[in-house]
Amino acid sequence: MGNLAMNKKSIAAVIILSIVTCGIYYFIWMASTTNQLKMYNEDYNGTSGGMVVLLSIITCGIYGMYWWYQIAKKVTLAQQKAGMPTNDNSILYLILAIFGFGIIGSAILQSDLNNLWDYASMNTANNNPYAQ
Incomplete structure (x- = not known):
């Protein structure tokens, strides 16, 4: 499964890049998060x-x-x-999505994902006798 900690992203970078690119990075982040x-x-x-x-557009x-509803279920x-x-x-x-605050949702979701990837990669390393 590879190094899960590599899936982590900076919460500030997600927010700033989404704003600076007028939402284009938001769609890239959405696709990446779904695929991960x-x-x-x-x-x-x-x-x-x-x-x-594509369906969102x-x-x-x-x-x-x-x-947003489904991705939270997948994180759980x-x-x-x-x-x-x-x-x-x-x-x-x-x-948050209904009231137009998806950017706040993305910050919370990315925080949850960062915690998940840390925990999962730590768990993988502890269960792997060959991990260094």
Whole structure:
């Protein structure tokens, strides 16, 4: 599965790049986050990151609101898989998205993901007798 800590991103960079690029980086982050969680959760039938972005654009953001709810569920599943305490923020993300505060949701989500990747990579290293 590789080094999971490499999936970490700076929360400030996600926010700043999303603002500076007028939302283009936000879509890149959305696709990347979706794909990382798909791989970690071994969800081979789920929607790809590129399709999430395309559907969000085509539906003028309506699918994006659904994505926020679903991505929180996927983070919760990943937290369970990693053996860490779960934190289901699906309703919070949905409310933030509805009122146009997706940027705040992205900061909270990236924080949760950074904690997940740290915990999962630490767990992987501790369970691997060949890890250095």
